[in-house]
Amino acid sequence: MEQLAQFALSVGVAYLVLEFYCLPLQWSVSIRRAKLATPRLYWRALIISLTFAAIAWFFVGASSQLLVASIALLFASFLIKLLSTYLPDTARYFIGSQLAQVLVFLLLVVDLSHAWHIVEPLRQQLMQPKVMVVGLAYLIILTPTSKILALVLQRWSPVTQQPAQNLPMAGQAIGMVERSLVLTCVLLHQFSAIGFIVAAKSIFRFGDLTGQSDRQLTEYVMLGTLLSVAISVLTGLAAHALYHALA
Structure with a gap:
């Protein structure tokens, strides 16, 4: 359980650092404007996937399962970001896209750690x-x-009506x-x-x-x-x- 938590937290920290501190803000602007036409969309997904693969390699070792998970993350990150460019640029949709990305990370971490047995007890705790x-x-x-x-x-x-300055x-x-x-x-x-x-x-x-x-x-x-x-x-x-x- 402790190793699973370390794995998940390491992935979360790495993603936050990449997405909000390392990748230039101009990338997000370019992706929203040009969508599929900009290579930054593909580079972002590739960087996230490779970073995840490096962290997962440290915790669970190299395997064909890790290769499949990294490829799945590559496509998931690409599709989530692409879909977000077609949605309004509001807090609701931004939070939704980030939660979708986090959910993908969690599923892959649990799968690579063979920790599906903890999902049911966790669900029971939440319920x-x-x-x-x-x-x-x-x-x-x-x-x-x-x-x-x-x-x-x-x-x-x-x-009777809201003032214009409010x-x-x-x-x-x-x-x-x-x-x-x-x-x-x-x-x-x-x-x-x-x-x-x-x-x-x-x-x-x-x-x-x-x-x-x-x-x-x-x-x-x-x-x-x-x-x-x-x-x-x-x-x-x-x-x-x-x-x-x-x-």
Whole structure:
């Protein structure tokens, strides 16, 4: 198990160093623009495959299985990167392409290490009710809570449309991050950190909410923040209690 972890972590570190520190940024720009027409697409896949083969050779030794795995990785890296060039250049698709690449690495590491016997116990661990309770708590305080807050607060909304200088959907994103941090603090029993999170948000909004004419907006933001924090804390307490009740 320890060698498997070392193998997987070595591959992960090597990929991060290659993809984000060694390969020039211009390569990604060129690949997105020219797609199949640029040789950098092929060179990238080849470099990743050869690096993986070198690391795998150190851990499992040379074999025909390693050759097949390296060729499979070559084509997988090529196809994943090529497909990403046809998708919108957004965080969602970028994270998705990176997860696909990591999944390929994990499958090859497990296969070369002949460690398929650990997959089923790992799946059983992830499917345990205690783990699912924590996952459910985070799912609740993200988009569902945003929808609930929008419905509850709409009767007090002081604006009819978003000001031009505001970032689109920024408020919703800030709320999700805030609730995720609060929920994490509750699950870790770090309640003092919740005050720091709320105070930090209040300080950053202070400059926008100091005018007398912004009193309605100030009350609206305060109400939204308090409701958001309250839902996160209650969800965290419920998840914490249920987690320990299932022990």
